[in-house]
Amino acid sequence: MMFTIIVFLSVIGVFAGLTFHRFWTTREEAGATILYAELLKKYAAWLALRTIQTARKASPKAWWDYVKALSLWRLPDLEKWLFVGFYGSFAYLAASGFFFAIFVPRGLYGFPLVGHVMAGGLFAACLAVIVIFKGRNFISVPKPVNLSLALLDPRKMGITAARVKFAAFWLFVLAGFLLALSALVPMLPLLPTAGQKLMFELHRYTALASALAATVYVDLEARSARRS
């Protein structure tokens, strides 16, 4: 139950954060007021409008066109299939994992569980390859810092969309590592029941972190791609 609540709260939080960021950076009316209540009202109106617009545009055909237009299909074969495997396995892992964790009291079982385990292996393998060959693209170069109280000021931390995207990537990779670890270790004759419980919880919450990081990354990546 606690996990379900945390999932819902964090999904709402990330959604609100991303949409507000989009509202803040793209809408002129966002800068027209300094009153929080007024700002919130404008944000809510914009969000409602965008929801209706998106809903009107959404259709299976529109989705299919969107998928077909992804740059993924234009990649070289090896890379293309690497990413297909990676995205596909992650999508299945997230869908099966969260659906069963939230809506099925028994949890993940049966053939979906077998599929989850198999997809987990594929995901880990793809992630490892991606980190080896693409990770270098996500190394930002922070300047050396000096000891100062300014370090605690968010406005001076240099938080940019690009840096958040990089952080989301590495958070995703870290979560992927913990997911693989928390799937592997319970299969080995190492942990007693308490350790198994710990690994189970770690797997769930890391999966949540992974899904949220992926969402942030994809959103920011999609926007930067659209801009460019």
Add this chain to the structure above:
Amino acid sequence: MSRAGRFALGALGLALAVFALAPAGSTATAGQDAKKAVWDGNRTTPAHLIPLRDENDQPIIPTETNPLPYSSRFTCGPCHDYKTIQGGWHFGAMTATKSGRPGEPWIQLDPKTGTVLPLSYRKWAGTFDPRALGLTAWDFTMLFGRHLPGGGPAEPSDEEVLAHPEARWSVSGKAEVNCLACHNKSGRQDHSEWAKQVLRENLRWAATAAGGVGEVGGMASRLKETWDVYDGPNLDDHEWAVVPSVKYSTSNFDSKHRYFFDLNYQPADDRCLACHSVSAKDEPRMNTDPDVHSTAGLKCADCHRNDLGHVIIRGYEGEAAETGNRTAESFTCRGCHLGENEVGEKSVVPGRLGAPFPKHTGIPLIHFKRLACTVCHSGPKPKEGFTRVRTSLANRLGIYGVATWATDMPAVIEPVYAKSAGHKIAPNRLVWPAFWAKMSGEEVAPLQPEVVDAAAGDILKPEDRIAQALVALSQVMAEDEIPVLVSGKFVFAPNVDGGIDSAERPGAKADTPAFWGIRKGSDILPLIPDFDPAAADKDPAVETRFLEFLQALGTVPGAPGQPVIAVKKTLYKLVDGVLDMSDAPAELAGAAGPGWLAEGKFAPLGSDFDIRTVTAKAGTEQTLTEEQVALVLAALAKSGEKSDFVYISGGRMFRLDKNGKLAAGAHPAAQPVTWPLAHNVRPAQQSLGWNGCTDCHSGGSDFFFTKLRGTGPLLTANVEKRSAASFMGLGGIFQRFFGLSFITRPLFKVVLAVCAFVIGSLVFLAGLLALGRLAGFLEKRAEP
């Protein structure tokens, strides 16, 4: 005296009376309570040197003439409230409001009619309430009193006694709660004696005899129903209808006629095992291990404990919530070893009585949610075809004497892993029911064996008829000769119980025609040798034997006709005790061998039906053929009631179709009855999973895929077949697929480990890099 004065005097008198009576009343109550034993905190068991009292609450003087047996109600009752004890688990089934988790039902077994009927006064799935079947407390006691500890149905209420005057309670007395059955420390406690006394209907004497308190002679079962215990001995009969009497063992009495009971507060294991033993069929005793808890020094009653109410803790999860007895939470497997309740919450302090805390290293959590502890730890390991066991209650174990009480039937199977009411899989014992029933819509109403037997007439008696002929012939056999019937691959010979035993003839063919013979050593000679009655030099000894055979067959009770022997168109029969030889009439031209002559027709000694039936069943446990079932169903249909009759066996329901042919189908009433097992608990190294996941998860594991075939008294190929997984409510295909996945699992683990290592290393490196940048280490290093 004035009116006011009279009133005042009256009021004073009333007040005095109230004052005088009130303390007296409270003193009486206090005095009564003081008589009840309340534990003072000392852990010793007091010496029980106490006066014996009979069922009339009169003291017993062991040396007086014809003393009555002791009564636990009046001997033990003064200190241990009898009524409270009567509500205990072992005694209160008839009146219990809660049934609890299913336990082993009583199984009414009647091989002749093919009845294996699970009964229980508790509302357990698959069992029938004896009362609903017309079984009175008397019937129940006579059926199962051998393993009842007294009380309950063996000690019916006066209303029950009056309601069934045909029962013989006034002769037998009631079997009161037998405290000694469990608490007697003496090695004289004899369960076999109890069973013997119950069989003799010596119910009120049974506890005295079984506890070694006194020697009991006589048989109430042979007394007339008008006999009463106050009538005393039967002066007219000292041989047969001998009145039960007690001869007390005086060495255990002191000079004040107090008897020394050597008692345990907690019953010893042997006392529990007298009725609760379970052993693998055909397994030698030397290969049978005790429960791991017993080996560790625990007694049954250490966990299965109770207070005066005798509501014994059964030790299953959820019992505490059901009974309101919180102590029960400590004595489940999880409670004692893990300190958890049924939903996995820490509820009690674990480690009671030194229970070790299991690590369960490497076992995925789902196992603790979906499986009872007993799945991995209790009962025999799963094997192909399951393990056939015998239990005390079902197979009448633990009753020793000249007669063999133990039976192979009913077939009890374990461990059948089935989903319980709490949706956890637990190992169960299983019995396939078998019984005749009357259908009312889709409801089945089982018939009692005597009803079936009466309707069936001779259909169920082929063995009896063959046995009668063989027993009769054995009277005229020489010492080294045994009359036999040879049919197919089998030889049938009479046994000491007046029945027949079958033995396989090595090398014999299944289509060997039947013949009656004489076994001499290893040879079998024909009963009627090759003989020509018309020959001039015929052997007179042969005809002398014919005379003996015919005389012997003449003693067969209920013979269908006059015994005759037909040899080559010559008919031998007895006429006024003399052998008569005559030419067989033309209509008997085809007759040959021994037989019966009735109304001018020749019938062989054993009819085709009889020989066909016994031959088909020979060498099997089955007691009915499909032909017999069809005939009995037809007989039941003719019995007058316009009902649909059925027979259930091996998981199928058999009935006659429109053409009078036997047809089988499925029905819920034919489904097996299961009840969870908890013992024997195996050591950790012998538990499932110790050798890894493939103990259960493999493509062909016995845990999931062993097949269970319905068994029952009916000899048929038409039985229910189920896989082990079906009892668990799990898909067999998935489990097979999942099991096969364990072949590639080691490789999967390696791949996952390599990936995790690579990803983890790179994350670590990236983190180091970022940290190095932040700290300026890398810039410094880059400077010349």
